[in-house]
Amino acid sequence: MADAVVSFVLDLLKTTIVDRASEEVGLLVGVEKEVRKLERNLRLINTVLRDAEEKKRTDDLVKEWLDRLKEASYDMGDALDEWRTTVEIEVLEAQNVASQKKATCNFISCFSIRRVYTHRKIALNIKEINQRLDDIVKEKEKCQLQLMSISNTINHPQQRPETSSFVDVSKLCGRGMEKAKILNYLWGGSGEEEVGELIPTLSIVGMGGLGKTALAQLIYNDDYVKEHFDKVIWVCVSDLFYEKKVARAIIQGLEKLSDSTAYGLESNPLQVLLERISSSIQGMKYFLVLDDVWDGNNGERWEGLRTTFKFGAPGSGILVTTRDVEVAKMMGSSSSQIIFLEKLGDEQCWSIVKHIALEGRDDQNLEKIGREIAEKCKGLPLAAKTLGSLLKSKRSKREWQSVLNSEIWKLELAKKEIFAPLLLSYYDLPPPVKQCFLYCVLFPKDHTIWHHVIIPQWMAMGYLGSDRNSDLESKGEEYFHILVARSFFQDFTFVEGNIYCKMHDIVHDFARFLAENEFRTLEIKSDHLTIDDESKPRHLTAMVDKGINFPKMISGTEKLQAFITFTGVAALTSEALCRLFNQCRCLRVLSVGLPDGTDHLCKEIPGGIGKLMHLRFLHLPWNNQLEGLPKTLCNLLNLEYLDLTGCQNLKQLPDSIGKLINLRFLYTNGCHALTHYPKGVRKLTSLRQLRGLIARADRNDSKEFSLVDLENLKHLHELHLKLVGNSIDEEQARKVELRNIPKVRIFLAGSIQEADINEALDPHKSTLDLKFVDDYCIDF
Numbered sequence: 001m002a003d004a005v006v007s008f009v010l011d012l013l014k015t016t017i018v019d020r021a022s023e024e025v026g027l028l029v030g031v032e033k034e035v036r037k038l039e040r041n042l043r044l045i046n047t048v049l050r051d052a053e054e055k056k057r058t059d060d061l062v063k064e065w066l067d068r069l070k071e072a073s074y075d076m077g078d079a080l081d082e083w084r085t086t087v088e089i090e091v092l093e094a095q096n097v098a099s100q101k102k103a104t105c106n107f108i109s110c111f112s113i114r115r116v117y118t119h120r121k122i123a124l125n126i127k128e129i130n131q132r133l134d135d136i137v138k139e140k141e142k143c144q145l146q147l148m149s150i151s152n153t154i155n156h157p158q159q160r161p162e163t164s165s166f167v168d169v170s171k172l173c174g175r176g177m178e179k180a181k182i183l184n185y186l187w188g189g190s191g192e193e194e195v196g197e198l199i200p201t202l203s204i205v206g207m208g209g210l211g212k213t214a215l216a217q218l219i220y221n222d223d224y225v226k227e228h229f230d231k232v233i234w235v236c237v238s239d240l241f242y243e244k245k246v247a248r249a250i251i252q253g254l255e256k257l258s259d260s261t262a263y264g265l266e267s268n269p270l271q272v273l274l275e276r277i278s279s280s281i282q283g284m285k286y287f288l289v290l291d292d293v294w295d296g297n298n299g300e301r302w303e304g305l306r307t308t309f310k311f312g313a314p315g316s317g318i319l320v321t322t323r324d325v326e327v328a329k330m331m332g333s334s335s336s337q338i339i340f341l342e343k344l345g346d347e348q349c350w351s352i353v354k355h356i357a358l359e360g361r362d363d364q365n366l367e368k369i370g371r372e373i374a375e376k377c378k379g380l381p382l383a384a385k386t387l388g389s390l391l392k393s394k395r396s397k398r399e400w401q402s403v404l405n406s407e408i409w410k411l412e413l414a415k416k417e418i419f420a421p422l423l424l425s426y427y428d429l430p431p432p433v434k435q436c437f438l439y440c441v442l443f444p445k446d447h448t449i450w451h452h453v454i455i456p457q458w459m460a461m462g463y464l465g466s467d468r469n470s471d472l473e474s475k476g477e478e479y480f481h482i483l484v485a486r487s488f489f490q491d492f493t494f495v496e497g498n499i500y501c502k503m504h505d506i507v508h509d510f511a512r513f514l515a516e517n518e519f520r521t522l523e524i525k526s527d528h529l530t531i532d533d534e535s536k537p538r539h540l541t542a543m544v545d546k547g548i549n550f551p552k553m554i555s556g557t558e559k560l561q562a563f564i565t566f567t568g569v570a571a572l573t574s575e576a577l578c579r580l581f582n583q584c585r586c587l588r589v590l591s592v593g594l595p596d597g598t599d600h601l602c603k604e605i606p607g608g609i610g611k612l613m614h615l616r617f618l619h620l621p622w623n624n625q626l627e628g629l630p631k632t633l634c635n636l637l638n639l640e641y642l643d644l645t646g647c648q649n650l651k652q653l654p655d656s657i658g659k660l661i662n663l664r665f666l667y668t669n670g671c672h673a674l675t676h677y678p679k680g681v682r683k684l685t686s687l688r689q690l691r692g693l694i695a696r697a698d699r700n701d702s703k704e705f706s707l708v709d710l711e712n713l714k715h716l717h718e719l720h721l722k723l724v725g726n727s728i729d730e731e732q733a734r735k736v737e738l739r740n741i742p743k744v745r746i747f748l749a750g751s752i753q754e755a756d757i758n759e760a761l762d763p764h765k766s767t768l769d770l771k772f773v774d775d776y777c778i779d780f
Helices: 002-017 031-046 049-055 060-099 105-143 150-155 176-188 212-220 223-228 243-255 259-267 270-281 299-311 325-330 346-357 364-375 381-392 397-405 412-416 419-427 431-442 451-461 472-485 505-515 574-583 607-611 631-635 655-659 679-683 707-712 754-761
Strands: 201-205 231-236 286-291 317-322 338-340 490-495 498-502 519-524 528-530 539-548 553-555 562-569 589-592 617-619 641-643 665-667 689-696 718-724 743-747 771-773
Touching: 002 031, 002 049, 002 060, 002 431, 031 060, 031 105, 049 060, 060 105, 176 201, 176 212, 176 223, 176 317, 176 338, 201 212, 201 325, 212 286, 212 317, 231 243, 243 259, 243 270, 243 286, 243 299, 270 299, 317 325, 325 338, 325 472, 346 364, 346 381, 364 381, 364 397, 381 397, 381 412, 412 419, 419 505, 431 451, 431 472, 431 505, 431 519, 431 539, 431 562, 451 472, 451 498, 451 589, 451 617, 451 641, 505 519, 553 574, 574 607, 607 631, 631 655, 655 679, 679 707, 689 707
Parallel strands: 201 317, 201 338, 231 286, 286 317, 519 539, 528 553, 539 562, 562 589, 589 617, 617 641, 641 665, 665 689, 689 718, 718 743, 743 771
Antiparallel strands: 490 498
């Protein structure tokens, strides 16, 4: 995790120093030198982080060193963000002062005094952090960490255990259907291919621990397979895809060479090795298993090797196992040739546990508890095997009950066995994607994750980069699909371009194991929220018991960057929110989930929200009593996401909302008391998604947002629009190019007709596809 946090801070440093205009950097005289020193120290530390992450599991000194580094890095991120935000505010204020011809000397004087005070405070903060980092750099030597540059990290990936073709029967329960599917495909392909065509490639895909290798072993060792094919070859790939290494292993399998003889082939050119393979398989029907393929970046290398296999006889086949669906595609598997392994049933998991733990004995006293333990495996064969091994030495009902009551992620054997293959997948992720993965632990087990909500939260945390001018949403999509491809998510549902999914319980336990104290979940059983231990979390999920009020007393949360609540909040008062705003000044993400039927809610968000300088994501939907937002909300220069969905009594948005120049997502769908949008919304040129927009169609109003104002919002790619008025002004409508917005829904109001809208907004009858929504729909 430390490498991910340091990567985030380095990116922020780059954006703060390199990409900023020199005159803006000059606003904070003397700080730049300290920040450049920060950057040098961090880059020096970054060369040993990979080694430190691997050693911290067994070395307490390294773990303590990493904890101090992460704490300092988080504080650096907050300090740099305060610097950047202060600079941006001062630039805007300076522009406003310059534009006011009647600006008084007193105003300018106060502005200058406040500026000097703010700069000094930030400078002292950064200097103090630098001193802490100096100490961390010095203590690095005590940890005896090895230097590992980025290139070394790529060339020397995490060591993966080598697999073999020998089958482990305990893992094979419940895979009969998948085995039959693969064998049927192999038999069906017999004789159908013409000589010279590429050999069909099947791929088994699934998360670590699901039994991909075990299923491949089952196929490889099947008697009919050995009778059907002239040659069967098993190659464990594991590391980067070196074609010479794979070719050598294939030759060894084809010719049954000893290890020493096979290693002697290393000096041969690749062409010689490939010719030897093609000669060995000429006219023969072969079956090749490539187990544990990871590297999806060398398609050209594999393609050159794969072409050699066409010299085999028709009916030959290749079977690949991988955790990454993109690797399967790279290896040449079509969608119909990819077998996605599903979870086992509880009964199958119990069979594995029983087979190992009881060794064939029937013990009725232990079976009930054993079945409950098997349910904790959540369909993961490796978990069943590991827990079975753990129970093997435990004979009493009390000992089995103790295992049942334990959380898997706290069991030492689980850390060594169950999490080992998941660690391989985790270490294989780029640092920013690691952060995105760990962030998901904030959602409870079995919680549905919405990809269009999680990506803005990653953005708010800075995981997608700090350059707001870049397409951060696309980068978030890329990171999400990396996690999908590596099987970290499951149970997918697709609705109108949005993806809903869940995280496997064991994967969730694994994330909790990695996150340690940085991501915390607390059960709130009273109206007090106190974190009193020394390790202050940076991310917190509050599980509020049903009927409990939102906490009025909050302490120990000063450094929280993300605060999310779930379940039944009985009351949300202004007093409680005031305490939250006063305590959690570093918040970037604030999401208060309110259950349906919550009656005791505040009518207005307290003005203290304006103190949350770092806030980027604000999620306060379904507050039925909320009537207005404070003007101070518009001081949140960093705010990127504002969700007020279902706030039925919200009457207006602040007139100064145009100050939120970095807002990218604004949702007011279901705010039925909202009669108009203020004119200032036209200044929100960073908007990407706008749901619930109300626009006057019959004129360009001086105070209300009008249809013509849409021409300023050039980055929109989703719009839910309500048109008001009794007619549509065709002149202003022609200035709006809705055809450039991929997703457009229009809510009809007044006497405006659908035909009139189509005629006015699309006079050239282009491919514009407008979706009209009925009046009762809350999600227009």
